[in-house]
Amino acid sequence: MKTTELNPPTPSPVEGFEKPVILIEHLYKSFGNLTVLNNFNLVVNREENVVVLGKSGSGKSVLIKCIIGLLKPESGNILVFGENVPELAHDELDRIRTKIGFLFQGNALYDSMTVRENLEFPLRRHWIDFSQQKVDELVMEALNNVGLPHTVDMMPAELSGGMLKRVALARTLILKPEIILYDEPTTGLDPVTAREIDTMIISLQKKYHTTSIIISHDMNCVKNTADRVVLLAAGKCYAEGTYAQFEASADENIKQFFE
Numbered sequence: 497m498k499t500t501e502l503n504p505p506t507p508s509p510v511e512g513f514e515k516p517v518i519l520i521e522h523l524y525k526s527f528g529n530l531t532v533l534n535n536f537n538l539v540v541n542r543e544e545n546v547v548v549l550g551k552s553g554s555g556k557s558v559l560i561k562c563i564i565g566l567l568k569p570e571s572g573n574i575l576v577f578g579e580n581v582p583e584l585a586h587d588e589l590d591r592i593r594t595k596i597g598f599l600f601q602g603n604a605l606y607d608s609m610t611v612r613e614n615l616e617f618p619l620r621r622h623w624i625d626f627s628q629q630k631v632d633e634l635v636m637e638a639l640n641n642v643g644l645p646h647t648v649d650m651m652p653a654e655l656s657g658g659m660l661k662r663v664a665l666a667r668t669l670i671l672k673p674e675i676i677l678y679d680e681p682t683t684g685l686d687p688v689t690a691r692e693i694d695t696m697i698i699s700l701q702k703k704y705h706t707t708s709i710i711i712s713h714d715m716n717c718v719k720n721t722a723d724r725v726v727l728l729a730a731g732k733c734y735a736e737g738t739y740a741q742f743e744a745s746a747d748e749n750i751k752q753f754f755e
């Protein structure tokens with residue numbers, strides 16, 4: 497385990513991986529006088545699940561929003577498949593976003609639409625020329641992936657919190673993204689349902705070979721899903737290592753997540 501204050505992460509791929517899928521270098525983002533990201537660096541390799549751990553308000557969501565181009569950093573590079581997101585024009589950003597699935601904390605399903613309509617939405621937005629048969633196939637494939645084919649004609653209000661999360665995950669998967677960004681995927685769920693979501697994240701990653709960043713402070717989720725953990729503190733990558741290395745750490749900033 498390295499505390500990166502002492503050893504800045506080297507932006508080079510792990511053996512066996514190709515170029516990093518996401519490479520963040522010297523990222524700075526402020527709001528007025530508040531500096532949220534202060535020389536943040538991160539490497540995410542192909543098919544890796546990296547959990548970004550951090551206290552509330554440490555800038556985890558800001559980081560995700562910078563990666564998908566919803567927020568523009570003051571400086572720094574965010575290379576996604578080699579393309580620098582902060583420099584992309586609107587249409588280029590749209591194109592790269594089709595490769596990035598984003599599971600919002602609040603699920604972001606449309607309450608007035610059925611599950612089917614919610615899942616069709618991203619398809620219609622990006623590939624309006626799909627036949628209805630193809631759309632139906634993709635909707636059912638996505639719902640089967642999360643074990644909820646029977647909910648296809650239900651309204652979001654008829655579903656439990658765990659089911660809503662799974663439908664939101666199905667909607668994220670329908671475009672077959674190569675990268676998935678999860679914003680606190682288990683927050684607000686009971687431990688059994690949270691465990692189911694963790695298991696689903698791993699099984700879908702294996703099936704579709706996705707690369708993921710998972711934002712979380714649920715240590716069970718971290719343990720179940722992380723190939724590597726990065727601690728975001730004071731705007732920097734404060735430490736990185738495996739879950740076991742974090743659990744064994746004597747560093748006070750790390751220990752507090754296990755209390």
Ligand SMILES: Nc1ncnc2c1ncn2[C@@H]1O[C@H](COP(=O)(O)OP(=O)(O)OP(=O)(O)O)[C@@H](O)[C@H]1O
Pocket residue numbers: 527530532550551552553554555556557558559
């Ligand atoms: N659009 C914005 N304008 C001004 N300040 C913002 C904006 N977005 C985020 N912030 C501030 O940036 C800081 C980091 O916010 P962020 O939402 O990234 O935290 P977080 O680590 O995701 O927290 P949590 O775990 O509670 O969701 C906070 O102080 C927040 O108030």
